[in-house]
Amino acid sequence: AQSVTQLGSHVSVSEGALVLLRCNYSSSVPPYLFWYVQYPNQGLQLLLKYTSAATLVKGINGFEAEFKKSETSFHLTKPSAHMSDAAEYFCAVSADNQGGKLIFGQGTELSVKP
Amino acid sequence: DAEITQSPRHKITETGRQVTLACHQTWNHNNMFWYRQDLGHGLRLIHYSYGVQDTNKGEVSDGYSVSRSNTEDLPLTLESAASSQTSVYFCASSPGGSSYEQYFGPGTRLTVT
Numbered sequence: 001a002q003s004v005t006q007l008g009s010h011v012s013v014s015e016g017a018l019v020l021l022r023c024n025y026s027s028s029v030p031p032y033l034f035w036y037v038q039y040p041n042q043g044l045q046l047l048l049k050y051t052s053a054a055t056l057v058k059g060i061n062g063f064e065a066e067f068k069k070s071e072t073s074f075h076l077t078k079p080s081a082h083m084s085d086a087a088e089y090f091c092a093v094s095a096d097n098q099g100g101k102l103i104f105g106q107g108t109e110l111s112v113k114p
Numbered sequence: 115d116a117e118i119t120q121s122p123r124h125k126i127t128e129t130g131r132q133v134t135l136a137c138h139q140t141w142n143h144n145n146m147f148w149y150r151q152d153l154g155h156g157l158r159l160i161h162y163s164y165g166v167q168d169t170n171k172g173e174v175s176d177g178y179s180v181s182r183s184n185t186e187d188l189p190l191t192l193e194s195a196a197s198s199q200t201s202v203y204f205c206a207s208s209p210g211g212s213s214y215e216q217y218f219g220p221g222t223r224l225t226v227t
Contacts, residue, residue: 043218
């Protein structure tokens with residue numbers, strides 16, 4: 001079975017500071033990993049995805065994530081936070097034996113202070 | 115542009131009533147999914163479909179049903195609405211095959227009184 005754990009339901013950073021949102025996964029087969037962002041009253045938007053190519057994945061809005069198999073992690077980072085980054089972020093995992101289904105983490109709400 | 119839409123965006127209904135939430139995608143995707151989002155639970159899968167006439171139960175399917183009569187639509191029906199089904203519902207689609215990313219609709223906020 002697969003699972004995803006997002007460490008920290010709420011993260012607060014100052015504008016211009018590093019953003020680090022943590023995601024650890026469990027999977028018995030090679031995983032596919034995703035980060036989604038959800039702005040208030042909107043659906044989820046794909047930020048980036050890992051599909052077994054490069055371990056460092058770049059996404060939209062300056063975000064990137066690094067797949068570390070030894071640590072079973074896929075943490076999301078951004079060097080400098082912007083006020084517009086305030087949103088909820090979800091990590092998700094899938095695999096070839098999951099029939100296209102995604103397993104989501106609980107989500108991390110990011111606040112950005114001026 | 116291709117997109118995925120949901121209607122209505124907001125719905126208030128009474129306990130015991132039947133409610134249908136619509137989901138329509140214009141990407142011609144084979145796979146479609148319904149989730150509910152509740153505080154503290156993230157997104158939980160209700161039902162999903164891999165194509166016309168195919169439907170499958172997710173982890174929280176009790177009290178819900180879906181039908182897939184064409185590629186574009188996957189309506190979600192609450193047979194007899196309960197207060198525990200007050201939630202935000204999201205529809206998603208994906209191409210299928212080796213492509214696993216899903217594309218989400220804007221959501222429907224359902225309140226059962």
